[in-house]
Amino acid sequence: MTPDLMEQGAQRLQAKQDLVATGKTESGGRDAGYGRIANQEVDTTHGRILYLEDVHVSFDGFKAINGLSLDIAPGELRCIIGPNGAGKTTMMDIITGKTRPNTGTVFFGSTIDLLRFNESQIAQMGIGRKFQKPTVFEQLTVFENLELALKTNKAVKNSMFFKLDSAQSDRLAHVLQTIHLADSVTRMAGNLSHGQKQWLEIGMLLMQDPKLLLLDEPVAGMTDEETVRTAELFLSLKKHHSLVVVEHDMSFIERISEKVTVLHEGSVLAEGTLAQVQNNEKVIEVYLGR
Ligand SMILES: Nc1ncnc2c1ncn2[C@@H]1O[C@H](COP(=O)(O)OP(=O)(O)OP(=O)(O)O)[C@@H](O)[C@H]1O
Numbered sequence: 001m002t003p004d005l006m007e008q009g010a011q012r013l014q015a016k017q018d019l020v021a022t023g024k025t026e027s028g029g030r031d032a033g034y035g036r037i038a039n040q041e042v043d044t045t046h047g048r049i050l051y052l053e054d055v056h057v058s059f060d061g062f063k064a065i066n067g068l069s070l071d072i073a074p075g076e077l078r079c080i081i082g083p084n085g086a087g088k089t090t091m092m093d094i095i096t097g098k099t100r101p102n103t104g105t106v107f108f109g110s111t112i113d114l115l116r117f118n119e120s121q122i123a124q125m126g127i128g129r130k131f132q133k134p135t136v137f138e139q140l141t142v143f144e145n146l147e148l149a150l151k152t153n154k155a156v157k158n159s160m161f162f163k164l165d166s167a168q169s170d171r172l173a174h175v176l177q178t179i180h181l182a183d184s185v186t187r188m189a190g191n192l193s194h195g196q197k198q199w200l201e202i203g204m205l206l207m208q209d210p211k212l213l214l215l216d217e218p219v220a221g222m223t224d225e226e227t228v229r230t231a232e233l234f235l236s237l238k239k240h241h242s243l244v245v246v247e248h249d250m251s252f253i254e255r256i257s258e259k260v261t262v263l264h265e266g267s268v269l270a271e272g273t274l275a276q277v278q279n280n281e282k283v284i285e286v287y288l289g290r
């Protein structure tokens with residue numbers, strides 16, 4: 001083995017060990033609770049997987065979210081557009097438990113009150129979130145990144161001995177196909193293009209089979225070709241997953257949109273097909289016409 005390879009190997013081992021250490025710290029004594037929450041069924045019999053009603057959030061008196069209501073159906077792919085500062089990211093912060101609203105209702109399915117849970121509990125329930133910047137482990141291979149994504153807090157303790165069972169291996173193979181990285185299994189994540197890193201991170205979310213995926217500006221910084229492939233990817237994910245996609249790139253929205261919600265000053269300004277909202281006078285004035 002060359003010194004180079006040994007160095008790389010040592011770095012990868014260190015990265016894994018760091019993760020194990022982090023996992024231990026984060027999991028604390030709450031393993032039993034996570035398991036219970038993860039097994040909780042989301043009740044979508046009323047035709048909604050996510051429901052927000054009259055949500056308000058103020059930051060030092062500034063109303064970032066101001067009477068926001070939203071209703072997402074199971075298997076839906078909802079696009080959210082709106083000017084900078086409209087509250088799109090804050091909305092995701094509320095759904096994922098990062099920000100607590102001052103007032104309002106936030107439900108996952110018709111029975112789970114998300115305001116009663118913290119960020120990690122909400123993630124464990126099956127709500128996956130993709131931030132704008134890719135956050136993959138650059139020193140690990142594509143395969144190792146996906147493998148790590150499977151590790152629950154409990155499993156992470158045995159990380160060095162963690163072995164995929166056959167269902168997990170099948171899942172990993174399926175995810176690799178879905179994210180167009182089947183030919184790059186052994187590549188270091190750090191050597192992937194920006195778009196491929198974004199796909200890998202989406203793949204890491206998919207390893208947990210989330211019921212709802214929240215994606216904040218997923219195609220920012222992508223090439224045109226990567227953007228088109230991402231549109232295809234999202235279209236292949238809907239139905240089995242519900243997706244809420246925030247994006248400014250209208251060419252991308254055009255490719256994937258069914259129902260589009262326009263946010264402005266913390267509440268819904270318009271909702272409908274892309275054509276409908278594009279022809280809405282208020283939307284043209286505050287967003288599209290600028
Ligand atoms: N933690 C915070 N403290 C104070 N103000 C905040 C905080 N988070 C968000 N804001 C403010 O709330 C408003 C909504 O911000 P948000 O990031 O949700 O907008 P956005 O619609 O995602 O915009 P962009 O399209 O630029 O990403 C902004 O004016 C922002 O400055």
Ligand SMILES: [Mg+2]
Pocket residue numbers: 088089090216
């Ligand atoms: Mg934002």
